[in-house]
Amino acid sequence: xxxxxxxxxxxxxxxxxxxxxxxxxxxxxxxxxxxxxxxxxxxxxxxxxxxxxxxxxxxxxxxxxxxxxxxxxxxxxxxxxxxxxxxxxxxxxxxxxxxxxxxxxxxxxxxxxxxxxxxxxxxxxxxxxxxxxxxxxxxxxxxxxxxxxxxxxxxxxxxxxxxxxxxxxxxxxxxxxxxxxxxxxxxxxxxxxxxxxxxxxxxxxxxxxxxxxxxxxxxxxxxxxxxxxxxxxxxxxxxxxxxxxxxxxxxxxxxxxxxxxxxxxxxxxxxxxxxxxxxxxxxxxxxxxxxxxxxxxxxxxxxxxxxxxxxxxxxxxxxxxxxxxxxxxxxxxxxxxxxxxxxxxxxxxxxxxxxxxxxxxxxxxxxxxxxxx
Amino acid sequence: xxxxxxxxxxxxxxxxxxxxxxxxxxxxxxxxxxxxxxxxxxxxxxxxxxxxxxxxxxxxxxxxxxxxxxxxxxxxxxxxxxxxxxxxxxxxxxxxxxxxxxxxxxxxxxxxxxxxxxxxxxxxxxxxxxxxxxxxxxxxxxxxxxxxxxxxxxxxxxxxxxxxxxxxxxxxxxxxxxxxxxxxxxxxxxxxxxxxxxxxxxxxxxxxxxxxxxxxxxxxxxxxxxxxxxxxxxxxxxxxxxxxxxxxxxxxxxxxxxxxxxxxxxxxxxxxxxxxxxxxxxxxxxxxxxxxxxxxxxxxxxxxxxxxxxxxxxxxxxxxxxxxxxxxxxxxxxxxxxxxxxxxxxxxxxxxxxxxxxxxxxxxxxxxxxxxxxxxxxxxxxxxxxxxxxxxxxxxxxxxxxxxxxxxxxxxxxxxxxxxxxxxxxxxxxxxxxxxxxxxxxxxxxxxxxxxxxxxxxxxxxxxxxxxxxxxxxxxxxxxxxxxxxxxxxxxxxxxxxxxxxxxxxxxxxxxxxxxxxxxxxxxxxxxxxxxxxxxxxxxx
Numbered sequence: 033x034x035x036x037x038x039x040x041x042x043x044x045x046x047x048x049x050x051x052x053x054x055x056x057x058x059x060x061x062x063x064x065x066x067x068x069x070x071x072x073x074x075x076x077x078x079x080x081x082x083x084x085x086x087x088x089x090x091x092x093x094x095x096x097x098x099x100x101x102x103x104x105x106x107x108x109x110x111x112x113x114x115x116x117x118x119x120x121x122x123x124x125x126x127x128x129x130x131x132x133x134x135x136x137x138x139x140x141x142x143x144x145x146x147x148x149x150x151x152x153x154x155x156x157x158x159x160x161x162x163x164x165x166x167x168x169x170x171x172x173x174x175x176x177x178x179x180x181x182x183x184x185x186x187x188x189x190x191x192x193x194x195x196x197x198x199x200x201x202x203x204x205x206x207x208x209x210x211x212x213x214x215x216x217x218x219x220x221x222x223x224x225x226x227x228x229x230x231x232x233x234x235x236x237x238x239x240x241x242x243x244x245x246x247x248x249x250x251x252x253x254x255x256x257x258x259x260x261x262x263x264x265x266x267x268x269x270x271x272x273x274x275x276x277x278x279x280x281x282x283x284x285x286x287x288x289x290x291x292x293x294x295x296x297x298x299x300x301x302x303x304x305x306x307x308x309x310x311x312x313x314x315x316x317x318x319x320x321x322x323x324x325x326x327x328x329x330x331x332x333x334x335x336x337x338x339x340x341x342x343x344x345x346x347x348x349x350x351x352x353x354x355x356x357x358x359x360x361x362x363x364x365x366x367x368x369x370x371x372x373x374x375x376x377x378x379x380x381x382x383x384x385x386x387x388x389x390x391x392x393x394x395x396x397x398x399x400x401x402x403x404x405x
Numbered sequence: 406x407x408x409x410x411x412x413x414x415x416x417x418x419x420x421x422x423x424x425x426x427x428x429x430x431x432x433x434x435x436x437x438x439x440x441x442x443x444x445x446x447x448x449x450x451x452x453x454x455x456x457x458x459x460x461x462x463x464x465x466x467x468x469x470x471x472x473x474x475x476x477x478x479x480x481x482x483x484x485x486x487x488x489x490x491x492x493x494x495x496x497x498x499x500x501x502x503x504x505x506x507x508x509x510x511x512x513x514x515x516x517x518x519x520x521x522x523x524x525x526x527x528x529x530x531x532x533x534x535x536x537x538x539x540x541x542x543x544x545x546x547x548x549x550x551x552x553x554x555x556x557x558x559x560x561x562x563x564x565x566x567x568x569x570x571x572x573x574x575x576x577x578x579x580x581x582x583x584x585x586x587x588x589x590x591x592x593x594x595x596x597x598x599x600x601x602x603x604x605x606x607x608x609x610x611x612x613x614x615x616x617x618x619x620x621x622x623x624x625x626x627x628x629x630x631x632x633x634x635x636x637x638x639x640x641x642x643x644x645x646x647x648x649x650x651x652x653x654x655x656x657x658x659x660x661x662x663x664x665x666x667x668x669x670x671x672x673x674x675x676x677x678x679x680x681x682x683x684x685x686x687x688x689x690x691x692x693x694x695x696x697x698x699x700x701x702x703x704x705x706x707x708x709x710x711x712x713x714x715x716x717x718x719x720x721x722x723x724x725x726x727x728x729x730x731x732x733x734x735x736x737x738x739x740x741x742x743x744x745x746x747x748x749x750x751x752x753x754x755x756x757x758x759x760x761x762x763x764x765x766x767x768x769x770x771x772x773x774x775x776x777x778x779x780x781x782x783x784x785x786x787x788x789x790x791x792x793x794x795x796x797x798x799x800x801x802x803x804x805x806x807x808x809x810x811x812x813x814x815x816x817x818x819x820x821x822x823x824x825x826x827x828x829x830x831x832x833x834x835x836x837x838x839x840x841x842x843x844x845x846x847x848x849x850x851x852x853x854x855x856x857x858x859x860x861x862x863x864x865x866x867x868x869x870x871x872x873x874x875x876x877x878x879x880x881x882x883x884x885x886x887x888x889x890x891x892x893x894x895x896x897x898x899x900x901x902x903x904x905x906x907x908x909x910x911x912x913x914x915x916x917x918x919x920x921x922x923x924x925x926x927x928x929x930x931x932x933x934x935x936x937x938x939x940x941x942x943x944x945x946x
Contacts, residue, residue, distance in 0.1 A: 040510025044499065051498035237493035243457040244486035245511050246478070403474040404458045 037247060041255030045229065049259070058225060058263050059270070062217040066274055070210050073336070077163045082106045083118055083127040090138035092179060099175040100131070105167050115150070122154045129153045129164050141179075206279040211367045212336035214271045215297075215360040219330040220323065222264045222298050226305025227318040229256050235315055242402065249402050257302050264301075268294040275367070285366030289373060293366075296385050297359045301326070303392035310399045329354040335364065355388045407467040407563060408432045409454070409596055414462035416449040423449040425619045426462065431596045431612075433563070436586065438607045438627075439600035440671070441616030442869035443839040447600045448489055449619075451566045454598065455486040466564060482512070485562030489569045489600075492549035494556065497542030501533055504541060504556055512560035527555040530585045545740030547578035554582060558589060565589070567599040571606060573866045575738035575896055576935055577942055583609060602867060603897070604671040605935065615674055622678065631669050634677045639664040650676045650686065652874045653899075675870045689875060690824045691882035695813070698780075700729045700857050701765045704890045705750065710759035712745050712913075719745040721913040722759065727858070730888040732880060734895065734904035736938060742913040743894040744786065747860050750892075751783055764857070779807060782851035782859045786866070789847075790835045796846050797831045800853065807854040814853065821849040825879060841872025848879065859883070861893040865900065877903050898935035907934075909941050917941050 049055045082100060086093050100108040109127070111118070118130045132150030134140075140147040151168055155161040233239040242252050268291060275281045283290075305322060312318040333340065333351040340351045340361075351357045358381040365371055365378060373379055409431050416424040424446035431437050439447040452458035454466075456477025463472050471477040488494065495504060505524055514520055528534045531551040536544070541552060554570055565586075571579045583606065590597055599610070607613050608627045615623040615630065623630055639656045642664040649658035655667050657676040679686060705727035712720040720742045727733050735743050748754045750761065752774050761768045763777050790799050797818065804814035822828040825845045835843050844864055851859060865873045877900065883889045893904070901907050907924065909917040919927075924937050931937045 034513055037510055037513055040507055044496065044503075044507050047503065048496060048498055236496075237488065237490055238496060240457065240486060240488045240494050241508075241511065243474075244455055244481065244484060246481040246513075247511065248478075401474075402478075403456075404452060 038251055038255045042259050045259045062221050062267050065217050066213045069213050073209050078104050079107050080128045080164050082108050082129045084108055084110050085132045087135040088133050088137040092138040093133045096175045099171050207281050209336050210275045210279045210281050211363040212334040215334050215356050215363055216330040218297050219301050220326045222301040223305035223326050224322045225260045226302045227308040227322050230309035231312050231315050231318040264298050281367055283367055284370030286372045290366040293362045300355050300389045303396050306396035330356050333357045335360050358384050410465045412463050414453050414460050416460045427621050433594040434590050436597045436610045438610035438613040440607050445616035446619040447616050448568050451568050455566050483563045485557040485565045487553050487557045487567045491546045491573050494553055495541040500538050500540050502537035508556040508559045531555045547574045547739030550574050561593050563595050565595050565597045569600050577738050607671050634669050634673050637677050638667050638669040638673055640667045672870050689878045691886045694855050694887055704858050706762040708760040711757050713757050718913050723915050727890050732891045732904045734901050734907040737910035741910040747862050779854050780857045782856035784847045784851050784861045784864050786863045792836050795832050803850040804853050841868045844868055859891045863894050901934040
């Protein structure tokens with residue numbers, strides 16, 4: 033190992049990063065992704081406009097209506113318009129949902145007869161519609177539950193609460209999304225920089241300095257990747273602070289686990305960048321390719337949009353082929369749950385991540401040649 | 406005795422063989438020159454010897470035998486490689502001083518007093534002592550090449566491999582580069598392998614290897630090589646085509662001609678080789694313009710044109726005139742302001758001071774130029790071609806830009822391809838073609854709209870001898886048939902001889918402007934234009 037030579041190379045890398053202002057990208061890009069997505073993505077629905085047509089005007093129907101009026105999830109409007117008019121207002125996008133309470137609602141309920149409530153939801157945005165629908169269901173069931181309890185009746189299966197539709201009181205959007213964003217950012221940013229720094233020398237021709245020098249492949253890679261590793265290690269802390277203080281995501285697990293698994297994850301990202309630099313010759317191609325291979329799986333399989341456990345078939349298999357799923361599991365655990373290394377799944381996932389690193393790094397080192405193509 | 410022995414080295418890229426069973430020997434202290442056309446295999450052999458390219462065959466250096474880049478690792482500490490391309494191995498944002506520091510660390514040099522002394526001497530020899538704090542990206546081309554060279558020399562390599570170190574470098578800097586090389590080989594006993602496109606340089610080498618189509622077809626001292634073609638060189642005589650070639654006052658023929666023999670030059674090697682290989686040069690023809698135009702007597706007149714970049718004066722009150730049907734050569738060292746001047750004429754840089762008349766029209770703003778765009782053609786230093794489009798597509802694109810009707814455009818493209826001899830390359834990508842072909846079709850692109858003025862910025866740098874000869878043939882024909890006026894910059898002093906008039910720039914100022922004949926009259930001792938150039942450059946310090 034030629035420590036001085038590696039040091040010289042690293043000093044050069046830092047100077048270039050600084051003078052080409054690329055250093056801005058190292059810290060600005062992760063920050064922007066987290067801020068833009070963190071504030072921009074909203075899965076949760078609040079203040080959905082609901083139009084309630086109460087044809088019964090009874091005690092129970094009033095009770096139900098007031099349930100809708102006293103929640104942040106709905107902005108309720110009580111009206112006496114016809115069903116047709118109400119549907120028209122959905123078409124005009126004046127309301128998101130309609131609830132129609134039939135005239136004999138209370139009577140039928142007291143007689144233990146089946147009563148049908150009419151629910152219409154604007155499905156222009158399907159995900160949002162499903163959410164609103166499940167909120168409406170939950171509100172109705174919870175009102176029904178209260179009534180039943182007040183009358184000393186047992187629900188006895190006549191009223192079934194759908195667990196899926198529970199309000200998730202504790203699970204805010206930020207909690208669900210921001211940790212996943214860390215997994216996205218730490219996959220993209222180090223990979224892009226690693227690919228850029230190596231391909232830049234290829235494109236310019238300065239790679240000859242390495243080819244023609246006694247420097248070994250390992251030393252060259254160390255000199256190239258160590259600066260990026262150090263720079264992005266700082267991001268682990270910056271992203272943590274943003275998540276915990278700006279987005280107020282709780283942190284319940286071990287910081288040590290968060291930190292070390294993140295460092296491991298950065299190394300995986302660097303290896304991906306290195307692999308890309310082996311097969312590309314132009315900086316622009318390297319950047320586009322890195323973005324494609326990291327941002328798509330980083331987003332789709334982050335667990336932000338859809339829990340991996342609910343995936344099926346190909347998507348389930350694909351999710352397991354990318355490192356992001358394993359790391360995000362650890363992330364969500366350290367932030368929201370805090371089981372840490374007591375969970376055998378987390379140990380397994382750490383080992384899998386280590387496997388990814390060994391695989392990517394070894395293939396990168398083997399494929400990178402100290403000669404022209 | 407540390408020498409190098411190269412035995413049957415073959416280099417192939419995919420299916421193409423770039424170098425076929427090349428062998429050579431060299432002893433310490435020898436300078437071996439590689440000459441030959443683009444793609445003849447010079448760079449391939451250099452890369453193979455430097456251990457950066459896979460090859461078949463074997464190379465022994467100083468007792469170390471190697472067959473692959475991997476096996477060559479052990480000799481890398483002794484090798485210095487400077488690959489082809491101006492400033493290729495330099496980092497734009499690093500200063501001159503930082504480069505030396507980096508290369509010293511890269512080679513693990515002990516930075517003691519002796520090192521400091523050597524470093525300072527190299528800096529001094531390269532004339533860079535005053536520029537240690539300047540970023541490499543802001544140096545002129547010649548300075549970049551000199552910096553690359555001293556970075557390569559820093560660890561005192563015993564085997565120095567330089568691939569066209571002087572391309573794009575002005576004559577003065579070239580002389581300085583050669584002085585550095587000469588000192589190194591005497592002091593260090595290094596073997597120096599160097600390729601060059603300048604035949605005057607090849608003459609200074611101990612031995613010369615002539616490459617053609619991946620083979621070394623001739624070798625020896627420059628004297629021996631010149632002698633070998635002596636029987637085929639005659640004074641210029643008319644002679645049937647296909648049997649002989651005429652260029653630069655000499656006629657080359659394999660059969661005995663009824664003419665007086667002439668003193669051959671190294672350039673002649675290429676022509677004789679072309680004859681021997683029965684590779685007829687593509688015939689250059691040019692027909693009249695399709696639309697006759699009226700051209701004023703003076704097509705371009707610049708009065709006191711100046712350009713400032715901050716404190717730096719790139720052009721200092723330059724006066725110039727370009728007449729109808731005249732080839733004007735613009736010569737000067739790297740960084741003398743040639744490119745800046747052309748860019749101002751084209752409107753690519755705003756003119757800071759002075760007056761400019763183009764085709765009798767005063768130019769003050771971009772508006773004044775609008776009508777003139779169709780009258781001016783331009784070929785830049787780097788041939789502004791689209792690398793992902795074929796030659797045909799490139800030409801069609803340029804035709805569309807000039808709003809030439811499709812039928813006319815197709816007709817002209819077909820004609821130029823035939824006349825300028827790149828017909829067979831029409832459907833290939835520019836990157837896969839030799840520089841000389843790229844250069845010819847770049848000029849075709851600049852001619853599509855039949856301009857009356859042509860600005861050419863170093864169109865011949867890095868282009869091989871025969872391609873350059875043909876290029877000048879094109880310019881001559883253009884002048885005759887079209888009455889076109891050409892302003893051209895070049896670093897080949899021999900090319901100045903083909904110009905009608907030459908302007909010398911130095912430090913942004915015009916220091917001479919005269920016809921070629923007058924230059925020779927006022928410098929009776931000068932044998933070539935290079936002598937004249939150096940006289941002017943040295944005297945007016």
